[in-house]
Amino acid sequence: MKPSKKMYGLIGWEQLMPEIRDVVFRVLEDADDSTKEPMATFDTVAAKIIWPIRVVEFARMELDTHEAQYIADRIIDNTYAVLDDEHGNPDADPIEPTDKVKQAAIAFANAVVEDYEVWGYMPTGFIELITQEQAKAWYEWDCKQKGIDGNTSTSS
Numbered sequence: 001m002k003p004s005k006k007m008y009g010l011i012g013w014e015q016l017m018p019e020i021r022d023v024v025f026r027v028l029e030d031a032d033d034s035t036k037e038p039m040a041t042f043d044t045v046a047a048k049i050i051w052p053i054r055v056v057e058f059a060r061m062e063l064d065t066h067e068a069q070y071i072a073d074r075i076i077d078n079t080y081a082v083l084d085d086e087h088g089n090p091d092a093d094p095i096e097p098t099d100k101v102k103q104a105a106i107a108f109a110n111a112v113v114e115d116y117e118v119w120g121y122m123p124t125g126f127i128e129l130i131t132q133e134q135a136k137a138w139y140e141w142d143c144k145q146k147g148i149d150g151n152t153s154t155s156s
Contacts, residue, residue, distance in 0.1 A: 007058045007121055008128075016058055016121060020128055023055045024135050025142070042139050052129040058121035063113050071109035076101065 007016035008023045017023045031048040076097050084094050097105075143149065 005060045006124075007060075008055050009058060010054065011056055011123070020055050020130070021138050021142075024053060024130055024138060027053055028135065028139065042136055046132050046135070049132075051132045053135065055128040055130055057124045057126040057128070059124045061118045061120045061122050063116060063118060065113075068106060068109040068113045071112060072102070072105040075105045075109065 007018060008020050009016040010023065010027070017026065027049060028042075028045055032045045080094060080097060088095065
């Protein structure tokens with residue numbers, strides 16, 4: 001399965017998340033300095049966060065179309081260098097690749113560029129503003145799904 005083309009996070013984060021909700025839950029967890037499970041009261045943790053949370057959308061980077069030509073040139077250069085070192089005439093100029101070899105190299109390089117999954121992500125410019133109310137609703141829903149007390153009230 002190919003990785004998602006869209007991920008979410010905060011500016012400066014090294015690890016991105018597949019869903020906006022995951023980002024919000026991580027922000028809540030990072031702000032929670034208690035040792036309780038699931039966490040301190042939502043309101044206590046929320047008071048430590050600057051609202052709204054600005055969740056940034058990231059998209060997987062794409063290879064530049066010039067990459068295929070660069071790869072093809074490196075394949076040819078390296079292959080001919082190896083062959084010339086092992087089998088070439090040391091007193092003659094290096095052998096130049098034929099059009100057939102150049103076409104085969106670019107076809108191979110194009111296939112590699114087309115199938116290669118780039119690791120890096122870049123911000124798309126889209127920012128989702130998550131309010132405290134949205135985060136609280138998600139937190140309560142998540143607690144309910146897990147069958148645990150949401151513990152979202154500051155009153156005892």
